[in-house]
Amino acid sequence: MPLSPVAGEETVPMLQHFAQHYNDISQRRGDVARIYAVRAQDKEFGLCHTYELGRFCPSMLPSAQRIPPIGDLFTQQSTSPVPKQGTLAAVGAHEAWIACLAACEEVDKNTPQSEAIKFRDATRFISISQFGAAGWLDMRPDGLHHTKMVSAMFLTAIQRRHGLYLSVIAPTLVEKAAAGEHVTVGEYKGDFLANSNKGDRTSKHNGVLRAAQNAIRARSVGSIILGDKEKPEVTRHLNDTSVTDICEIGGDFATMRDVHYEVKCWNPLIKSTTSGRGSWDNGGNVASVGHLYGFGNTLDKALTAVVGCKERGRQVDGPLDHSTGKGWVKDHAYGKGWVKTDTGWKWMGAQYYDAKWVKKAITRLVLVETLGGIAPPTKQFLHVFAKEAAGTNTDRTVYGAASASASSFVVHHTQQISMAAVAGDAENINKQARKMRTNWIKNKQAANGLLSSAPVGGARAA
DSSP, rough: OOOOOOOSSEEEEEEHHHHHHHHHHHHHHHHHHHHHHHHSSEEEOSSOOOOOSSSSSOOOOOOOSOOGGGGGGOOOOOOOOOOHHHHHHHHHHHHHHHHHHHHHHHHHHHTTTTTSSSTHHHHHHHTTTTTTHHHHHHOOOOOOOGOOOOOHHHHHHHHHTTTTOOOHHHHHHHHHHTTTOOHHHHHHHTTHHHHHHTSOOHHHHHHHHHHHHHHHTTTOOOEEEEOOOOOGGGGTTOOSHHHHHHHTTOOOOOTTTEEEEEEEEEOSSSSSSSOOOOOOOTOOOOOTTTSSTTTTTHHHHHHHHTTOOOOOOGGGBBBOOOTTTTTTOOSSSSTTTTEEEEEEEOOSOOOOOOOIIIOOEEEEEEEEETTTOOOOHHHHHHHHHHHHHHHHHHHOOOOOTTSOOOHHHHHHHHHHHHHHHHHHHHHHHHHHHHHHHHHHHHHHHTTTTTTOOOOSTTOOOO
C-alpha cells in the first residue's frame, strides 16, 4: 500500500507533519482571499478615470486550484500539479502585507493631524505596493550613469520608502527643537520639503520625461517632437491649449493618429486633501483616497487636469457619489475655456482639450508617483509597446550590460521610469535640506552676533 498523509491510511511521522503544515497554509490562503474579497467590494468611481477600483490588494495570491487538497497529491488519478515552494511562500507574504497595512493604519490613527499628513503611512504603504514601485531597487548597476544612484540620494529614497526620519534633515531639525521651535513628525520625514513650491520640480519631471521618451522611441516608426515651454509655437499646431510634453506623429499603428504624452511625476503624500463630496453648483469633485486605493491621490486629479471629461449625469441628481458612480459631473474638458487676465488670455480647461476633443488625437498620461509606482494607464501602454516591438521586430532599447540586467522590454523601461522619479524626488529633498541647513546656521550666527560685515577697502579684519 502506498504511503499517504491522509488520516486513517498508512503513513509516517514526516508526512503527518507535512500534512499539518500544508493544510494550515491552505486554510490561511483562504483567509487572505476572503479579506481581499471584502476589500474589493468597496469600490471607488473616479471623476474622470474609467477604472472601477476596489480597495487595493496585491496581486499574485495563489488560487485555490494551485494549492489543491492534500489527498489529491497522493493519488494516481489526480491531475493536480504539486505546488511549488514559491507558491506556498506567497501566502505568508500576503499575510505580512495585510499585517503591515494594519500597522500603518494604526500609526495614522495615533498620529495627530497637526503632526503629519492625514493617512500618511497607509498612503505611503499603498503607494510602494504599486506596479513598478520597487523597479529602482531591482535595477542592476552596470557602470552607466542611469543605473546608479549616489549614496546620499539612495539613503533619502530608501528612508522615504519606509517612512523613516530623513538623515539629511535630522541634525537641523534636532537643533531647531532644542532651540524651542516645534518640529512635527511630517517635517522629520521630509514631507514639507517634498511638497514645497520652492523645490526643483523641473529636474524630476525631465528625468521621467527622458525615461518615457526612451520607451516611446524604442518601437516608434514615426517622428517624435518634444515640447518646449520657452517656444510654445513649436507644438501649437498639435495642441493649442497647452504645450505638449511628447508628441509621436502618426504614432498609433492602427489609425496613424498622432499620440500625445503628458508626463506627471507627483507626490502621493499630499498636504491638501479633498473629501470628494463636491457641491450642488459644481458637481462632483476629485477625492483624495490614496490610503485606500492605488493612485487614489494622483490618478483622478491628473486625468482631470490633462484630458478632463465631458458632463455626465444631471444636476438634479446631486454631485457624484464616488462609491456608486452615480451623480452629476460637470464638464471638465472645456471648463471655463479661454479667460482674459491681466497678463493676456489664459486657458482654463483641460491641458489637452484641443488635441483630444478637437483634433481627435490620442492622449496618453505618463503618471509616476515619487515613490516609484507607475499608474495603470502608463503600465497598459508599456505592455502595448512591448507587443509592438516584438510584432515589428523593432526594439531600439539599450539594455543593461550587467549579467543580471533586465532583458524584458517592460521590466527594463519600468525600472528606468521608476528610478527617474525616485532619484529626482530624493535629489530635490537633499538640495532643499542643504539650503535649509545653510540658512539655519547663518540665522543662528547672526542671532549670536558672530557674523560681521566684510572688510572694506582691502583692510584686514581684526
